[in-house]
Amino acid sequence: MPINEKVGMGGPVDLALLPMNSVIGENGDLSIAGVNVLELVEKYGTPLFIYDEDEIRVKLQEAISAFGPNVAYASKAFLCRAMAELVVEEGSRIDVSTGGEMAVAMAGGIDPSKIVFHGNNKSTRELTEAISIGVGTIVVDSFDEIERIKRLASMLLDSSSKLKRVKVLLRVTPGVEAHTHEFVRTGQEDTKFGFSLASGAALKACEIIKESEEMTLSGIHFHIGSQIFLNDGFLAAIEAIGPLVNSVGVKELVIGGGLGVAYVNGEDQLSMKRWADEVKKAVKASGIAGDVEVTAEPGRSIVAHACITVYQVGTIKKLPGIRNYIAVDGGMSDNPRPVLYGSGYEAFLPREANAQRPMKARLVGKHCETGDVLVFEAHLPDDVEVGDFVATPVTGAYGYSMASNYNKVPRPAVVFVSLGQDRLVIRRETTEDLLRLDQ
Numbered sequence: 001m002p003i004n005e006k007v008g009m010g011g012p013v014d015l016a017l018l019p020m021n022s023v024i025g026e027n028g029d030l031s032i033a034g035v036n037v038l039e040l041v042e043k044y045g046t047p048l049f050i051y052d053e054d055e056i057r058v059k060l061q062e063a064i065s066a067f068g069p070n071v072a073y074a075s076k077a078f079l080c081r082a083m084a085e086l087v088v089e090e091g092s093r094i095d096v097s098t099g100g101e102m103a104v105a106m107a108g109g110i111d112p113s114k115i116v117f118h119g120n121n122k123s124t125r126e127l128t129e130a131i132s133i134g135v136g137t138i139v140v141d142s143f144d145e146i147e148r149i150k151r152l153a154s155m156l157l158d159s160s161s162k163l164k165r166v167k168v169l170l171r172v173t174p175g176v177e178a179h180t181h182e183f184v185r186t187g188q189e190d191t192k193f194g195f196s197l198a199s200g201a202a203l204k205a206c207e208i209i210k211e212s213e214e215m216t217l218s219g220i221h222f223h224i225g226s227q228i229f230l231n232d233g234f235l236a237a238i239e240a241i242g243p244l245v246n247s248v249g250v251k252e253l254v255i256g257g258g259l260g261v262a263y264v265n266g267e268d269q270l271s272m273k274r275w276a277d278e279v280k281k282a283v284k285a286s287g288i289a290g291d292v293e294v295t296a297e298p299g300r301s302i303v304a305h306a307c308i309t310v311y312q313v314g315t316i317k318k319l320p321g322i323r324n325y326i327a328v329d330g331g332m333s334d335n336p337r338p339v340l341y342g343s344g345y346e347a348f349l350p351r352e353a354n355a356q357r358p359m360k361a362r363l364v365g366k367h368c369e370t371g372d373v374l375v376f377e378a379h380l381p382d383d384v385e386v387g388d389f390v391a392t393p394v395t396g397a398y399g400y401s402m403a404s405n406y407n408k409v410p411r412p413a414v415v416f417v418s419l420g421q422d423r424l425v426i427r428r429e430t431t432e433d434l435l436r437l438d439q
């Protein structure tokens with residue numbers, strides 16, 4: 001559906017895009033979880049990421065009830081110590097894909113047995129760390145890695161270790177092209193991830209692992225991509241992988257992440273439950289044994305919708321016959337998704353969150369690139385002016401986690417709000433932080 005069809009071009013931002021505990025006051029200003037957004041901005045400055053903490057908790061519970069307690073939150077979507085603590089409190093597993101994510105998850109108090117360790121090129125150092133602390137599962141991605149794990153496990157594991165063998169999942173490429181941007185598509189044959197099903201590499205890897213004394217093959221994993229709205233790619237992948245799951249006799253099938261979320265007015269998304277129900281139906285239909293546990297690794301669908309980013313307008317340029325440019329104090333350094341994938345967002349003013357937005361403008365950042373765009377086709381109220389605060393909703397995934405210091409712009413602060421209280425979970429970077437690594 002085209003952008004804005006649901007509420008009409010120039011209509012207010014669709015309230016369904018705002019965090020779950022959003023309320024618009026009588027004067028039009030926005031509060032999240034009982035905390036006024038303009039007061040937060042006054043307190044912490046801009047750009048500011050504001051997360052509705054209780055929405056994240058609800059989404060983690062939805063994932064657990066849809067896929068069971070072994071569902072893993074994909075921490076690449078957003079991670080800091082406070083986020084890891086939420087995962088611990090809600091009881092899911094956590095998916096990490098680098099030693100850095102593993103360290104932050106551990107700092108949040110996660111039990112290592114609840115860590116699922118991913119990555120197409122895990123270093124010897126990262127694997128040593130993972131095996132030494134006893135991570136629950138390593139998702140094996142290449143033949144080189146199998147050999148590396150065997151060698152490390154034979155050195156690190158002895159009768160006194162917590163682990164006796166390294167439990168692994170095998171990442172398989174099912175040869176399916178998901179309907180999503182090519183940069184976040186990962187299930188096709190031409191990919192750096194996993195073992196090809198079609199070439200027989202996946203079966204060969206399973207055999208090597210099953211024969212090894214250092215590893216236990218607990219299951220098969222695939223991940224076909226991210227921001228996927230149609231279940232057909234998942235269903236095709238399950239059909240393709242079913243015979244392998246049965247022939248190697250594993251008891252776990254992990255379908256990765258990928259559940260799409262609505263970013264703009266008029267977009268629809270599948271619920272976590274519907275995703276799980278359809279996938280489980282397909283698992284049954286494909287003849288996979290009934291005792292195989294089906295689980296997933298959602299990232300975006302847990303955190304994206306829970307967050308808005310608030311910026312301050314610094315410059316407005318109206319180029320007659322061309323377009324209006326509204327420049328804010330952040331940009332591609334706090335949200336690179338529009339530049340990377342051409343992603344769409346809405347924009348609105350938290351001081352009048354339900355206002356009509358007849359003015360068309362390009363919402364841009366402060367970086368030295370023409371491509372530094374936050375919203376290509378933003379709609380805003382006519383009275384937007386320099387000094388105003390502008391917010392973009394659904395920025396909780398792959399925003400802060402992909403943030404950079406390009407142009408030496410300090411990364412924003414992140415706050416969690418819940419039950420009328422706010423807490424700073426990541427402080428704003430300072431000039432000293434920008435010089436921290438210089439010798």
Ligand SMILES: Cc1ncc(COP(=O)(O)O)c(C=O)c1O
Nearest residue numbers: 074223226257258297298299300
């Ligand atoms: C292996 C794996 N699992 C899970 C995810 C999470 O995907 P999403 O955030 O789309 O749910 C990703 C993201 O790229 C991934 O690579």
